[in-house]
Amino acid sequence: LASTLNELADAAGVSxxxxxxxxxxxxxxxxxxxxxxxxxxxxxxxxxxxxxVPPDQAEAALAAMHRTEAGHGACIIGGATEPG
Structure with missing residues (x-):
């Protein structure tokens, strides 16, 4: 997870x-x-x-995931911020 988040954050230019x-x-x-x-x-x-997911769409995305068998345990674990 940490490696994936680091790679995604680096590619997106965020922390x-x-x-x-x-x-x-x-x-x-x-x-x-x-x-x-x-x-x-x-x-x-x-x-x-x-x-x-954009913050204003996070709850809707989470609800959509929860409607699937594979997504029943989906959760929000953090967020992106300005680099620094």
Whole structure:
């Protein structure tokens, strides 16, 4: 996730503020990462969609994702800001 967000932010010329508490990480994943000293933001997440949506369209996009089986756990995890 972190690598993907860095690449997207760089390409868009923005910075990203991430709300780590909003990340939908299972307790088992958090626990195992703590034990192994891994950062879950840098682990592979195959099958996970990361998208940037204009703020005024974020809730509508989230609602649309929630209407699908694959998107039931979709959530807003942060936002883009001016670089700096």
């Amino acid at each position: 990203v503020e991430l709300d780590e508490a909003a990340l939908p990480l299972r307790a088992e994943v958090k626990g195992m990462c703590e034990i192994l000293g891994l950062d879950p933001l840098y682990l592979a997440n195959e099958g996970t969609l990361v998208t940037f």
